[in-house]
Amino acid sequence: MTISAEEAARRPLVSDEQIEDRVADLIGRAIKRKWWILFLDENGVQLPMIVPVDGAPLVPDEAATEHSIEGLRVIMDEIGAAEVILVWERPTGSTVTLPDRVWASSMARAARDRGIRVRAQLISHRTGVRWFAPDDYEGHLEAS
Template sequence: MDDLTTDRLLELGDVPILDDDALLERATTLIQQGFVRRMWLLLLDHERRQLPLLPQIEGAPVSPDAETVATLTALLTGVAEIAAHVAIVLERPGQARATPDDLAWTDVIVRAAARTPRVQLLGVLVAHGRGVDALW
């Protein structure tokens, strides 16, 4: 993984993420591939420029549980204080093919985002052992 300094994030932030291809390219540039289980938040302003923050959530369970939608809704409500758009990258080791757990996480993320109208979900991606792919 490249050295993700604030200067590097500021440099990337100069280029807006205007479509799904640009989002996939940015996630691939930042994360490259999955090594551990965690969630990355790509935060963007109203012009879809990435903010120089790259929050990571460590220790997410393999599968979302019954409280995950509420937890993610609260998280996205907080994100709405600083960002207009968000993309979420699920990082995990393993196969490139989307797993049932990946799809379950995508479902709860989309449902949580629907409850948080002040921030727009741009996409859900998975960083796996071979690269990064879009899930939603």
């Protein structure tokens, strides 16, 4: 079921389950490798802008992470977003992969360093959407 921008503006995303359902409705099953940014206001209401990001490297280096987080910050400032949801789309299975962990960990760290609130990260895979919990990626960069 696709949700309209008007309906999304009436329904704040207050639970993890609501976020996962919204991402499943809007992005759904993976078609190709890319990532998505959804923006929320200070009340957890999704703003009417979703940004797809194509062409990112499989595994980010520091420059790719910096470029990505700076672009994210600029958009947040322009539209008045308080927090973001990151969705990692790739047409493989639901198992978390090393590239998933590296991207999620590097973006989470860079966002924290700049005071950007990442409300959630999810993975869009070939059969659906799954929650990508911080336990799945936090500490990854320090361990590698």
